[in-house]
Amino acid sequence: MIVVENLTKQFAGRDLFSTVSFTVSSGEKIGVVGPNGSGKTTLLKMIAGDEPLSNGQVNLTGGQLAYLHQEADVELDRSLNDEMWTALPELYSLKNLIAQIEDTLIVEELNAESLAADLNRAHERFRVLGGQGVDASIARVTSGLGFSHADLKKPCGDFSGGWRMRISLAKILLKRDEHLLLDEPTNHLDKTSKRWLARELGDYPGAVLMVTHDGEFLEQVVTRVLNVEHGSVMSYPGTFTQYVEGKKVRQEQLDAEADRQEKEIARQEQFIDRFRSKATKARQVQSRIKSLEKIDRVSRMSESKATRFQIKSSGRIEHKVLLAEGISHDWEDFPVLLDVSLEIERGQKIALVGHNGGGKSTLLRILAGEVEPSEGSVQWAERAERGYYAQHQDESLSLDATVLESVRESAQNQPDGVLRGILGRFLFSDDDVFKTVRMLSGGEKSRVALAKFLVQPNNVLLLDEPTNHLDAATRRELLSALGDYDGTIVCASHDPAIVEEIATHVYTVENGEITLTDVRV
Numbered sequence: 001m002i003v004v005e006n007l008t009k010q011f012a013g014r015d016l017f018s019t020v021s022f023t024v025s026s027g028e029k030i031g032v033v034g035p036n037g038s039g040k041t042t043l044l045k046m047i048a049g050d051e052p053l054s055n056g057q058v059n060l061t062g063g064q065l066a067y068l069h070q071e072a073d074v075e076l077d078r079s080l081n082d083e084m085w086t087a088l089p090e091l092y093s094l095k096n097l098i099a100q101i102e103d104t105l106i107v108e109e110l111n112a113e114s115l116a117a118d119l120n121r122a123h124e125r126f127r128v129l130g131g132q133g134v135d136a137s138i139a140r141v142t143s144g145l146g147f148s149h150a151d152l153k154k155p156c157g158d159f160s161g162g163w164r165m166r167i168s169l170a171k172i173l174l175k176r177d178e179h180l181l182l183d184e185p186t187n188h189l190d191k192t193s194k195r196w197l198a199r200e201l202g203d204y205p206g207a208v209l210m211v212t213h214d215g216e217f218l219e220q221v222v223t224r225v226l227n228v229e230h231g232s233v234m235s236y237p238g239t240f241t242q243y244v245e246g247k248k249v250r251q252e253q254l255d256a257e258a259d260r261q262e263k264e265i266a267r268q269e270q271f272i273d274r275f276r277s278k279a280t281k282a283r284q285v286q287s288r289i290k291s292l293e294k295i296d297r298v299s300r301m302s303e304s305k306a307t308r309f310q311i312k313s314s315g316r317i318e319h320k321v322l323l324a325e326g327i328s329h330d331w332e333d334f335p336v337l338l339d340v341s342l343e344i345e346r347g348q349k350i351a352l353v354g355h356n357g358g359g360k361s362t363l364l365r366i367l368a369g370e371v372e373p374s375e376g377s378v379q380w381a382e383r384a385e386r387g388y389y390a391q392h393q394d395e396s397l398s399l400d401a402t403v404l405e406s407v408r409e410s411a412q413n414q415p416d417g418v419l420r421g422i423l424g425r426f427l428f429s430d431d432d433v434f435k436t437v438r439m440l441s442g443g444e445k446s447r448v449a450l451a452k453f454l455v456q457p458n459n460v461l462l463l464d465e466p467t468n469h470l471d472a473a474t475r476r477e478l479l480s481a482l483g484d485y486d487g488t489i490v491c492a493s494h495d496p497a498i499v500e501e502i503a504t505h506v507y508t509v510e511n512g513e514i515t516l517t518d519v520r521v
Contacts, residue, residue: 001026002047002065002179002207007056009042016042018231019056024207026062026178031218031240032211034228036443036471037427040211041070043228044181047209063178063206070183070442070469072164076157080147080167083156084138087171091134094126134174141170144196145189146356158332161392162188162356162465173200182210184442186217187468190356190494213471215240251300258298268292308425309477313487314457318381319346321460321488322367327376328512329362336362337373338512344488351503352492353517354510360492361391361464363509367490368462380460387458391465391492394445397452399438403428406437406448411455419455426451442469450478463491467498 002024009017016039024030032040045051047058048067074083085092101119105112126132142152145166151159156167165188172180180201186194198220201208209226212218218225218240225236225243234250236243268288275281322344329337337359344350352360365371367378368388380386390396397406407419423433426447437445446469461482467475475495482489483502491498492509499506506518 001061002209003059003061004047005057005059007046007058008054009039009046009051010054011039011042015231017233020233021056022226022233022235024179024209026207027205028224029201029204029208029222030210030224030226031222031243032209032226032228033213033218033240033243034471035473036447036469037441038228038230039441040228041183041441043233044183044209044211048181060179065179065181066172066175066177067181068169068172068183068185070187072161072168074156074164074167076155078156079152080142080154080156080159081138081152083167084142084152084171084174085134087175088129088134091126091129091131094122094129094131098122098126137174138170141173141200144193144200145170146193160361161395166193169197173204176204176206178206180204180206180208180210182208182212184212184469185210186212186214188356188465192355213475215244215472254298254300258300261295261298265292265295309422309451309454309481311454311461311481311485311487313459313485314385315383315459317346317383317385317459317488321346321348321381321384322490323379324367325377325379327363327366327373327378329359329366329371329374331362335512337366340376340509340512340514342507342514344490346488347486347504349482349485349489349502349504350491351499351506352490352509352514353494353499353506354508358510359512359514360509363514364388364462364464364490364492365390384460385458386460386462387453387456388462389450389453389464389466391468393449393453394442394469397437397445397449400436402434402436403440403448404433407452407455410452412457414455422455423451443471443474446470447474450474459487461485461487461489461491463489463493465493465495466491467493467495 004023005021007017007020008015032043034040042051044067046053048065049058050067075086078086085095098119101115101122105115105119138152139149147166147170156164159167169182169185172182185197189197194214194217198217201210201221208221222240224238225240227234227236227243227247236246238246268291272285272288275285320343322342324340324342327337327340328335340359340363352363354360362371366373368386370388403423404416404419407423408416411419420433423429428447437448440448450466467478470478479497479502482491482498489502491503493499503518504520505516508515508517
């Protein structure tokens with residue numbers, strides 16, 4: 001059980017949380033939602049003990065706690081299989097000890113009897129702790145998250161950032177602690193892996209407290225939702241759909257109660273103003289003044305601010321925008337793309353879909369000029385101005401730069417007044433623009449990266465999972481802006497809205513090959 005009592009937190013000169021209290025019971029599955037910057041990640045960090053509290057306390061009873069950060073925690077030189085074993089440190093040490101003793105016994109004769117006794121003790125402890133079933137558990141978890149059997153032998157450094165996040169998640173699921181804190185566990189998962197994770201968490205015997213903007217995923221897993229907003233945490237029992245409806249009903253009830261209270265206050269104030277100067281009514285007037293002073297005013301639910309932006313292309317481009325022919329590419333002798341050809345015309349909005357590892361990101365990087373293909377050619381129209389948004393664009397931000405400095409790098413001499421206006425539409429107002437990137441939440445970093453990307457002139461957008469890390473409001477605004485964009489788009493995404501509402505052409509990239517699977521023109 002996790003018990004949070006009267007938690008307060010001051011951050012960057014403001015109250016991020018004020019006297020927050022809630023309990024996570026054993027076995028509960030709880031979703032944590034709210035706009036970017038509301039403090040969801042900070043809340044998890046405080047529960048995990050990674051962030052100090054300004055006041056209050058967090059108590060953990062009945063087991064251990066595991067915390068999935070938004071940054072991967074893996075040893076790059078270690079194989080995936082060995083990295084998975086490190087999630088079980090005593091078993092991992094015993095496994096290595098057994099291998100060491102067995103190797104020593106091959107060449108050691110003098111101490112053979114003593115070594116054999118040590119080996120028997122290690123084997124018995126390994127058996128008691130369930131070591132013989134670990135390889136099967138590793139295979140089950142890694143397979144569920146999309147890794148192949150051959151991947152187990154690869155160094156973790158061979159995997160992309162998104163796949164490293166899957167490794168971190170897999171380690172936590174393998175360890176099976178009694179309490180899980182998960183920060184955006186679905187950000188780097190395709191549909192198949194999400195479905196598996198939803199089943200895994202639904203059946204998980206321990207408590208799960210997870211931050212995610214993925215309402216569809218929450219609907220499949222959670223039995224309660226905590227809404228983090230305006231320094232408070234409000235609990236809503238039931239599914240994500242019931243939370244959305246419950247929040248709407250609560251807002252309507254508060255509004256109705258506030259309306260009734262405001263009418264009564266207005267009636268009392270009218271009486272006071274009318275009879276203030278009449279001596280015969282002086283006692284009643286003073287009584288009503290005192291009553292008004294004691295009224296506990298009903299607070300309406302404040303609407304969170306939302307980003308507001310448009311994306312405009314920077315000039316007309318030729319009709320034939322791109323011709324890519326015979327693109328093939330290998331990563332360290334592993335073929336990723338095989339003879340891929342793609343032709344794009346002005347105004348088309350291309351969605352690239354398919355399982356992770358199929359070659360979508362590699363194709364985008366080649367089109368963006370970030371990677372030289374092993375074979376083939378890429379020809380862009382002469383007037384093409386490409387903007388490339390990488391899957392982990394926020395990781396390229398300098399942590400010590402301010403928000404304003406970060407955007408200024410890409411602004412091509414636009415004055416700071418213009419840039420501050422743009423940042424205001426991304427919810428960075430007043431002194432917020434002078435915060436360092438290091439101080440920002442994951443969602444806020446994504447907004448900075450998006451603002452930095454959009455201040456560049458372009459008429460072709462190359463986007464790799466652009467809605468990752470965005471809260472619901474910012475995601476909706478981006479989808480609307482992409483739908484209205486008058487340039488050309490090539491986007492790799494698992495977001496169904498991009499595929500179903502924005503794309504004019506859908507290509508499946510699978511096993512290194514590309515196939516046109518849908519046209520909506």
